[in-house]
Amino acid sequence: MTVYQILNESNLCDYYAIDQTPGVSRKHHIKRNYDFLNDSDLKHKLIDFTNGEKTTITFEIPQMHCSSCIWILENLYKLDDGIVSSKVNFLQKKIYLQFLENKTSLRKIVELLDSIGYEPQLNLDEKNEEKSKSEYKKLYYKIGVAGFCFGNIMLLSFPEYLSVSLSEQENLKHLFAYINIVLALPVFFFSSSDYFISAWKGLKKKIVNIDVPIALGISVLFLRSLVEIIFLHGAGYLDSLSGLIFFLLAGKLFQNKTYDTLNFERNYKSYFPIAVTIRKDCRETTIPVEKLAVGNRLIIRNNELIPADAVLIKGEANIDYGFVTGESIPVHLKNGEMIYAGGKQIGSAVEVETVKDVSQSYLTQLWNNKAFHEERESRITSLANTISKHFTFAVTAIAVAAGLYWLPNYNTAFNAFTAVLIIACPCALALSTPFTLGNALRIFGRNKFYLKNTHAIEKLASVEMIVFDKTGTITENGAAHVQFVGSDLSHEDKMLIKSAARNSSHPLSRAVFNFLDTVEIKNPDYYDEQTGGGIHAVIENRDVKIGSAGFVGHNRSNSGNNLTTQVYVSIDNDFKGFFSITNKYRQGLEDVISGLERDYELALLSGDNEGEKEKLKKYFAQNNELYFRQSPHDKLKFVQEHQRLGKKIMMIGDGLNDAGALKQSDIGISISDDTNNFSPACDGILDSVSFHRIKDFIAFSRTSKKIIIASFILSFIYNLIGLNFAFQGLLSPLIAAILMPISSISVVLFTTAATNIIAKQRGLI
Amino acid sequence: MSVVVVLIGASLLVASGFLIAYLWAVKSGQYDDKYTPSVRILFENQKTEFKNKKANDLNKKMEKENRKEEEKKNIHSNS
Numbered sequence: 001m002t003v004y005q006i007l008n009e010s011n012l013c014d015y016y017a018i019d020q021t022p023g024v025s026r027k028h029h030i031k032r033n034y035d036f037l038n039d040s041d042l043k044h045k046l047i048d049f050t051n052g053e054k055t056t057i058t059f060e061i062p063q064m065h066c067s068s069c070i071w072i073l074e075n076l077y078k079l080d081d082g083i084v085s086s087k088v089n090f091l092q093k094k095i096y097l098q099f100l101e102n103k104t105s106l107r108k109i110v111e112l113l114d115s116i117g118y119e120p121q122l123n124l125d126e127k128n129e130e131k132s133k134s135e136y137k138k139l140y141y142k143i144g145v146a147g148f149c150f151g152n153i154m155l156l157s158f159p160e161y162l163s164v165s166l167s168e169q170e171n172l173k174h175l176f177a178y179i180n181i182v183l184a185l186p187v188f189f190f191s192s193s194d195y196f197i198s199a200w201k202g203l204k205k206k207i208v209n210i211d212v213p214i215a216l217g218i219s220v221l222f223l224r225s226l227v228e229i230i231f232l233h234g235a236g237y238l239d240s241l242s243g244l245i246f247f248l249l250a251g252k253l254f255q256n257k258t259y260d261t262l263n264f265e266r267n268y269k270s271y272f273p274i275a276v277t278i279r280k281d282c283r284e285t286t287i288p289v290e291k292l293a294v295g296n297r298l299i300i301r302n303n304e305l306i307p308a309d310a311v312l313i314k315g316e317a318n319i320d321y322g323f324v325t326g327e328s329i330p331v332h333l334k335n336g337e338m339i340y341a342g343g344k345q346i347g348s349a350v351e352v353e354t355v356k357d358v359s360q361s362y363l364t365q366l367w368n369n370k371a372f373h374e375e376r377e378s379r380i381t382s383l384a385n386t387i388s389k390h391f392t393f394a395v396t397a398i399a400v401a402a403g404l405y406w407l408p409n410y411n412t413a414f415n416a417f418t419a420v421l422i423i424a425c426p427c428a429l430a431l432s433t434p435f436t437l438g439n440a441l442r443i444f445g446r447n448k449f450y451l452k453n454t455h456a457i458e459k460l461a462s463v464e465m466i467v468f469d470k471t472g473t474i475t476e477n478g479a480a481h482v483q484f485v486g487s488d489l490s491h492e493d494k495m496l497i498k499s500a501a502r503n504s505s506h507p508l509s510r511a512v513f514n515f516l517d518t519v520e521i522k523n524p525d526y527y528d529e530q531t532g533g534g535i536h537a538v539i540e541n542r543d544v545k546i547g548s549a550g551f552v553g554h555n556r557s558n559s560g561n562n563l564t565t566q567v568y569v570s571i572d573n574d575f576k577g578f579f580s581i582t583n584k585y586r587q588g589l590e591d592v593i594s595g596l597e598r599d600y601e602l603a604l605l606s607g608d609n610e611g612e613k614e615k616l617k618k619y620f621a622q623n624n625e626l627y628f629r630q631s632p633h634d635k636l637k638f639v640q641e642h643q644r645l646g647k648k649i650m651m652i653g654d655g656l657n658d659a660g661a662l663k664q665s666d667i668g669i670s671i672s673d674d675t676n677n678f679s680p681a682c683d684g685i686l687d688s689v690s691f692h693r694i695k696d697f698i699a700f701s702r703t704s705k706k707i708i709i710a711s712f713i714l715s716f717i718y719n720l721i722g723l724n725f726a727f728q729g730l731l732s733p734l735i736a737a738i739l740m741p742i743s744s745i746s747v748v749l750f751t752t753a754a755t756n757i758i759a760k761q762r763g764l765i
Numbered sequence: 766m767s768v769v770v771v772l773i774g775a776s777l778l779v780a781s782g783f784l785i786a787y788l789w790a791v792k793s794g795q796y797d798d799k800y801t802p803s804v805r806i807l808f809e810n811q812k813t814e815f816k817n818k819k820a821n822d823l824n825k826k827m828e829k830e831n832r833k834e835e836e837k838k839n840i841h842s843n844s
Contacts, residue, residue: 049831067804074805090801140791148784152777172769179773 003116010078015068034114036275036286037107046122047106054084056098057106059113059120064093073118080104080112095120123270136256143249146191149183150242156180160235161734177229177236184238188222192245210388210430213395217425218245224418237422240736244427247744255434255441255454262685264452268342268364268656272307279351294354301349308341308354309361315350316531319343324363324607324632324657329507329565332531342656347531363656366632371640371664372681382458383708384433388426395424402727412729419731423722427740428715428747432708436751440704443759448687449697456683459667460701462648466596467639467661469653470606470616473671475583476688477654480507482515486569486577493576494518497569500537500544504529508567511581512546534567545570549578564611582612585619588692593619595695601647605630605638607657636660652694656680696762707754711747718743 007015036042044050047057064073070088073095077083082104087096099109113120156176192215199215202208218241225236275286279297289307292298297313300306306319317333324342333339339352341361358364366372403417437454444451451457468474489497499522501513506529526538534547545552545568552570567579596602603625604616610628620626627638639649639661651658651665654672659680662668670682671691686694722739725731759765790796 051830067807070801070804071808074808088801088805089798090804091798137791137796140796141788144784144787144791148780148787152780155776156773175770176773179777 006079006116007072012072012075012078015072033277033286034107034110036288037110038105039275039286039288042274042288043106050101053101054098055101055106056096057109059095059097059110059122061093061095061113061118061120063118064088064090064095069118072116076109076112079116080109083109122274123272139249139253139256142191142194143246143253145186146242146246146249149187149191150239150246153180153183153239153242156183157235157239157733157737161737173235174229174233177234180236180238181226181229184222184225184242187242187245188218191249192218195248207385208389208392210382210384210426210433213388213392213424213426214248214430216392217421217427220418220421221425224422235733237733237736239733240422240740243737243741244425244744247741247748248427248430251431251434251438251748255438262450264682264685268367268659271305271656272341272358273305276307277301289358292354292358294357296354298352298354299349300345300352302345302347304345306339306341306343306345306352307361308358308364309356310339310341310352310354312337312339313351313353316347317345317350317352318347318531320346322655324655332533363632366636366660369633369636369660371636371660382433382455383705384429387429387712391424391426391429395421398424398723398727402729405727406729415729415731416727419726419729420723422736423726423731423739424719425740426715426719428718428743429712431744432711432715432747432751435748436704436708436711436755439752439755440700440759443700443755443764444697447693447697447764448690449684449693450686451684452682456667457701457704459648459683460650460698461705463600463650463667463698465601465603465642465647465649467603467605467642467649467651467665469635469651469655469658469661470604470612471583471608472654473652473658474586474589474604476586477673480511480515481582481584482511483580483582484515484577485580486575489576491518493571495520495522496539496542496544496571497546499539500524500527500535500546503527503537504535508565508581509535509546512567512579515579543572545573582615586688586691590619592692592694596698597621597624603627603638603642605635605661607631632657632660636664639664652686653680696764700759700762700764703758704755707751707758710754711751714750715743715747718746 004013007013037046047055049056061069061073063069070090073088074086076086076097080099082100082102084098084100086098088094089096097109099106110120110122156179159173159176195211195215195218198209198211202212221237221241221244225238225241228234229236273289275288276292277284277286277299278292279299284299292308298306298310312333312335314335317337317339318330319333319339320330321340321343324340330346331343338355340363341356341358342363356362359368399417399420402420403413406413406416434454437457440457441451441454444457451460494516495518498513498516498518501509501516502521503524504510522539524537524539524544525541526536528536530536530547530551534545534551536547537544547568549566549568552568552575553573554568554570554575565581567581569576569578593602597620601624602620604620604627606612606626606628607630608628613626613628616626627634630638635653635658639651642649643664643666649665649667651661651668652671653659653662653668654670658668658670662670662680662682667684668682669684669686670680671686671688673688690697718739722731722735722743725735756765
């Protein structure tokens, strides 16, 4: 049944009227088998909640792309009676479904979604996302409370600002001051709790992070205000306190820009199927991949992934290891040969027997490496933390000095001591980092370079060595550079070859087909394609053979360099020559390499053979290290070894084979043609259209660091002015209430303006 | 001057009303998805309103049960 028929039956044809291009073309639709969704263990892992009757579940649907999608997915209840409600979150490409167990089933719903072209992505590894969401909500609560209290405290402090001092209003002032205390309590205990927790955690590890002076400043502000209001009938600094926390939290929110549709934490489980078909007692059943044991017989159909290392038992295996090595040309295997996990079968179904567990397979073993398990303390400390270490000691020293200076006079000594701590509270220091880096994160995002968090920008700024992967990273995915070697092809020859190649879906045939520039195409009278061999076609009584040297009957030893991929051609058994097919490098590669060469050490790690070594040497300088035939483990080891030499390494890769190196490196960037597609766990995702700007991105991250330093200097100037008052014991609440917001706001304005102006100058906006 | 005290009390009351409204909005998930509702509002459909209301009621019920379940789990894991 077509999608139109399904929709028409339920009067849902509005679907086609809402947006211009609804739906996804389903030319290559394969009917999938969802039997495994009846497995109750698996089902319980997928659903969010059930009470036996009603069940809620969240699906990720990457095909969602327009308003029609939202409409149809929210009208699902018209297609299936059992669905109570469906709600779409478009940015996260998720749908929340509620259904009645007695009327429908998980399997039916998945089949329905699949049949209308929205195949849900089923995997078991995204449950940890909820946690970060609730953290995010907490921040919203905290800002709301802080903002509310800040506004009201300011209002109630007005008499103080205007220094109205009529005797009858004295009582009113005290009342206001006490209300202020009540209002400040939630700010102090709830909104600012993160700073205390973080400072305490830091001190326990003997690290003086930026939150230590902040926590110190906040507590002194609060305690001194209490003392002044309760014992001295003063006004206190509660307005400054709540304002400060409000600004700090706003900075945190600004810094927390997240890319909802991107996922930086994926591992192999996201790409592997969650269920497999096995043959047991002569019957085919589907079982969850977790229950897969050594010795199971798997049935792998066209386009299915092999989840564990296995041995081929039956059938013609044509394995595409694109996921593992980035190499798109399938490998032909014979019975009894090993197939490694992560390979994808192309062609008819095959039977394999597993020889290793899923987690112990060649590729997946990578995730057992400790790089994936240890929460590694980043080797790059943030600038703010480095400075705060010295800052905190200096401020405490000054405060003590101020106290000692006034010492016989206890009152002034106390005033001066606390005032120094208050005024030196590094609010501007704490604000400049989130605002500068948060803005830089947005500027990068606009240029299709998506970083996980602001800390990644600081890591980017301290990079010393850049390691590239080859396939898919510096070469274009799917694009090939084709060259014909041999006698000149006549117009008719070209037509014959192109006609023969047209019927094959093999990547090499496609490359040859696209390379030949004739328009005329004839249908072959006879056509035969041999897996791992080539194409044999008869067109207009001419016998055309395209394929491996053996297939066309050519002795390959005299065709020279056999490291490139070659497709041989013979017409009427007359050998014509061969197409030499090499990867096509990304546009601007030369500029990228030559631009980076001057400032950074470069290296290339390729899973491929040395075929392109000479060609690549032209791009890279003499002293750069180029390694070939690197396994995923080798890549990880390479990064580790260079880190041991003290280098800060950036890894740029794309596939699962780079996952270990991406994780181990100081900053791992995954490059992708479609950012919604798979990318392994990394610190940032770079859209391939922005590949040529890598140098600009690193340069801009360094500039951001300089902007932060400049704003630090600015805030130190304010601190010096404030310290001047503080040291003399003259810090009145009014001066504090003016000086602190001014310094905060001017720092925020300075950093935002500076990042924007520089980004504009460099063409990043 | 006592009128000022009354006014302050009233203003705080109103303000806390807005604070509570804001906290409720965050809690009910209005800040989770800032894009989809802008599209959803443009769809013309009479029946969905009724459905959605039913769904919302159900949602709340489920959430409650969900929470209970989690609490139970927590108790189990603690003991």
